Amino acid sequence: MSENLRLPWADLFPTPVGEEDAPAPPTRSAPGRRGRRPLSAWPSPSEPPPWQSWRLLVYGPDAAMDGFVVQAAGPGLIPWPFDAERVEEDVFALAIGPHGPARGRRGLSVEGCRILARQFRAAAEVRHARLTMRGTDSCPLDFHRLVPVPERIIALGATHPDARAWLRANWGLVESPVQVRILPGLKAGRRLPRGHRAIVYGFFTRNGAPDPVIRRLEEHYPTLVFRLTERSLA
Structure with a gap:
């Protein structure tokens, strides 16, 4: 797995409005229409x-x-090495692999997996550019x-x-x-x-x-x- 592969939601952290505000732990939504399970399992109370x-x-x-x-x-930040091509390759491998979405009943086609990988690469490049533009004392x-x-x-x-x-x-x-x-x-x-x-x-x-x-x-x-x-x- 590439060190550059970072899912888009990996940087989603709560944004407090005031000094006392803090992120609330996720809660399960009320029962509703059936849908797909979330990509990550909810943590158990002991975690x-x-x-x-x-x-x-x-x-x-x-x-x-x-x-x-x-x-x-x-x-x-830590100036980790960045390899956009490796990001694209890793995402494609995840998508097309035995447990990726392409293996699901309504999974992506091979071309769809390539499109997804290119989209992830573009998002990773934007994120990397944003980080490198930070001020030296920001x-x-x-x-x-x-x-x-x-x-x-x-x-x-x-x-x-x-x-x-x-x-x-x-x-x-x-x-x-x-x-x-x-x-x-x-x-x-x-x-x-x-x-x-x-x-x-x-x-x-x-x-x-x-x-x-x-x-x-x-x-x-x-x-x-x-x-x-x-x-x-x-």
């Missing part, structure tokens, strides 16, 4: 929610905070800037087992956080000494907690305090 909402409070001396804010900002808390993924790992591709293992060990995640933003008006919850200040970041992650990143930050910035808290999605 963790795919999306988690976090706040990261950082505070400390002004000079150290200035350095951290500059170092933390970046484009907010994300205020870029994990790749703070805990860089080595070039040898990036060269493997996003879906390679060794790449995912490295990310799990060093980030606690297998992909960058999304909707990273600074939450204005929030404070440390305590009176800080003169010459100190606080900043609060909000972001979402999928299927993982960024605890390894926080531990690394505590090591690299000993004069700063980091407090990570999970926000309920209920």
Whole structure:
């Protein structure tokens, strides 16, 4: 499977309207007319929610905070290699394969599978172009800037087992956080000494907690305090 094959709904994450808004877990729709089963099974109650909402409070001396804010900002992505032709090939193989839609009772024809693959390729190219157009400091808390993924790992591709293992060990995640933003008006919850200040970041992650990143930050910035808290999605 190509590291570039990313289904269109893979980037669908909730967009909060206000600071307190958070994505709600999916609920089953009411019984209605019969139709096809969804492409993915609903998670069982014992499974963790795919999306988690976090706040990261950082505070400390002004000079150290200035350095951290500059170092933390970046484009907010991992520069994985991109191969549009491989994307098209993989989607076609999925569609035409023994478990693809072409094998269903009303499945796609071979030409239909080729059209679908070309459409996926076009969508992947648009997504890649959109990501590469991000500003160099468009994300205020870029994990790749703070805990860089080595070039040898990036060269493997996003879906390679060794790449995912490295990310799990060093980030606690297998992909960058999304909707990273600074939450204005929030404070440390305590009176800080003169010459100190606080900043609060909000972001979402999928299927993982960024605890390894926080531990690394505590090591690299000993004069700063980091407090990570999970926000309920209920």
